[in-house]
Amino acid sequence: MELLALSAWKSIVCLFLFDHILLCFAPSILTRYSIMCADILISDICLPGKKGEKPVTDNCCIAITGDTLTYVGPAEGLQDTKAARVISGRKHLALPGLVNTHCHGAMTLFRGLADDLELTEWLNKHIFPAEAENVSPEMVYWCTKLAAAEMIMSGTTTVADGYFFEHEAARAFIDTGMRAVAAQAVIDFPAPGVPDPAKNIAAVEKFIDHWQGRNPLITPAVFAHSPYTCSNTTLQAAKKAATAAGVLLFIHLAETRHEQSMIEKPLASSPVKHLAALGILDADTVCVHCVWTDEHDLDLLAQHRSSIAVCPQSHLKLASGIAPLQSMLAKDIQVGLGTDGAASNNGLDLFREMDICAKIQKVRQQDPVAVPAESIMAMATTGGAATLGMDNHLGSLKKGMKADIILLNCNSAHLQPMHGRDILVYAANGADVQTVIINGKLVMEEREMLLFDIKETLEKVRNLAGQLHKSR
Ligand SMILES: [Zn+2]
Incomplete structure (x- = not known):
């Protein structure tokens, strides 16, 4: 038991030291080994294809650091990324918010x-x-x-x-x-x-x-x-x-x-x-x-x-x-x-x-x-x-833009087969959106609102509607 505890402590100390060393020597280590630090990494995600190409490009990655997109593209272009949070984008398509x-x-x-x-x-x-x-x-x-x-x-x-x-x-x-x-x-x-x-x-x-x-x-x-x-x-x-x-x-x-x-x-x-x-x-x-x-x-x-x-x-x-x-x-x-x-x-x-x-x-x-x-x-x-005069930092998924991203579930009956991107205009609907990131922060994940209590909001609005009807 004590040995196990000692071993766990050793691991924690090692991890702490690794992080500390990484922070101290970050610039040289990152350059030498191409390690990228991100807050959020979306892996195995589909991205809309370019005009005249396939409708979607699969096996892509998106990296977010702070409020900014630091990588958007094929998975092979991003190696050795250390991310605080990894989200699997499997069978999902990423679009700009x-x-x-x-x-x-x-x-x-x-x-x-x-x-x-x-x-x-x-x-x-x-x-x-x-x-x-x-x-x-x-x-x-x-x-x-x-x-x-x-x-x-x-x-x-x-x-x-x-x-x-x-x-x-x-x-x-x-x-x-x-x-x-x-x-x-x-x-x-x-x-x-x-x-x-x-x-x-x-x-x-x-x-x-x-x-x-x-x-x-x-x-x-x-x-x-x-x-x-x-x-x-x-x-x-x-x-x-x-x-x-x-x-x-x-x-x-x-x-x-x-x-x-x-x-x-x-x-x-x-x-x-x-x-x-x-x-x-x-x-x-x-x-x-x-x-x-x-x-x-x-x-x-x-x-x-x-x-x-x-x-x-x-x-x-x-x-x-x-x-x-x-x-x-x-x-x-x-x-x-x-x-x-x-x-x-x-x-x-x-x-x-x-x-x-x-x-x-x-x-x-x-x-x-x-x-x-x-x-x-x-x-x-x-x-x-x-x-809105914001296209220099919003509206597209490109490195350097603000991280406002939506992930759509493409694995639903009305979105298959995906012959072209036009399906997003003519067949997709809001309920296809599974996960939303705004300014680098997860605000909805798998359709669950993360920052506030939606039930409380619904209840408050229902009460306000009740008062409205009484006053008419
Ligand atoms: Zn109006």
């Missing part, structure tokens, strides 16, 4: 509350009154947490979120481990958290000041609701605040056919031209929707290098229309994919969004070749990251 370029996470509370309605009736008679009664810091925290859970479980690792009490939304994203561009809302009505609209710009400035550089998962931004809910003065002040802080400005734009008639003091003949006349359009403005845009509008957006977030399912459900995506892409406008809030979708699964986006574009153009699956997948990954 998906990027949702437009969402209102807290609106999960209103999912299914008012379906089958036209946008203005849906907003004015149902959503705005429900928000006036029910939006509180507690509601935003828990309902955003639910949204983050839904997005992580369906492969989204970065979201551009815009809402009221956005401090609470940012806190929810941090607690779930999700990356977010968090945008505080600006609107010319008494709003939750900002009852005096005269203070909406001061509130957004304070929000940005608080979050800039505070947490690697959170990038603050401005969300000016729309040209029909913000005066010209408010829009210009919101853009000035965004520019001064060097952050993005998001705005709902040209969503419905009637939007132009809803703008109080239009400066031009279309919502896009109105924003251009106000000086709102530039490379740091993300215009959400842009369904009702003609060639001149799109030329203006291209000239100003503004990005667009399209939300196909929300456009379909509210019968707003189908965005002219093919023309946007032909003009080299940066376009990302968004879900919008759960109240107008009603889900936050970007795989579902990709499938529908591709198909409705073919119907719009009466052309099955229009906007192929590859373009759609790019919109949900590299294009989404570029829409």
Whole structure:
């Protein structure tokens, strides 16, 4: 017994010494023997093949050190790696985490509350009154947490979120481990958290000041609701605040056919031209929707290098229309994919969004070749990251990029045989995502959320929904 204990102690001392020696002489040892130290090593994983090659390349490895990808490629290219954690990727495919370029996470509370309605009736008679009664810091925290859970479980690792009490939304994203561009809302009505609209710009400035550089998962931004809910003065002040802080400005734009008639003091003949006349359009403005845009509008957006977030399912459900995506892409406008809030979708699964986006574009153009699956997948990954100005570190699986990775189980009936990568757009769904890593940290493993209690979140949101029904 004592001998066994002595032997165990010897092993521990040896291991300690080995680690110590490795740390002391790390540079020379690592160079000489090509030993690589990683925090996480994903082994035996499939990677998407390059264009014109096999749809997937198997027997690959991904190494993560800190928040960064340090190796992505064939297993034979990575030898003698020492990793604190090894994950078997057998029969799984790794993709970059998906990027949702437009969402209102807290609106999960209103999912299914008012379906089958036209946008203005849906907003004015149902959503705005429900928000006036029910939006509180507690509601935003828990309902955003639910949204983050839904997005992580369906492969989204970065979201551009815009809402009221956005401090609470940012806190929810941090607690779930999700990356977010968090945008505080600006609107010319008494709003939750900002009852005096005269203070909406001061509130957004304070929000940005608080979050800039505070947490690697959170990038603050401005969300000016729309040209029909913000005066010209408010829009210009919101853009000035965004520019001064060097952050993005998001705005709902040209969503419905009637939007132009809803703008109080239009400066031009279309919502896009109105924003251009106000000086709102530039490379740091993300215009959400842009369904009702003609060639001149799109030329203006291209000239100003503004990005667009399209939300196909929300456009379909509210019968707003189908965005002219093919023309946007032909003009080299940066376009990302968004879900919008759960109240107008009603889900936050970007795989579902990709499938529908591709198909409705073919119907719009009466052309099955229009906007192929590859373009759609790019919109949900590299294009989404570029829409948010983050493509230098997000949206692709390459050495040096941030480690935002999703692992899909490919061994399911609807994903076999895998003749090509298009199957990921036309047949995969969020439930295929098994494991998610964000900023180098495991946040979901084998569909289990690791950083927070999902049952508690579901219970809190159910209670909030109960209170909502009592107040109606
Ligand atoms: Zn929206």
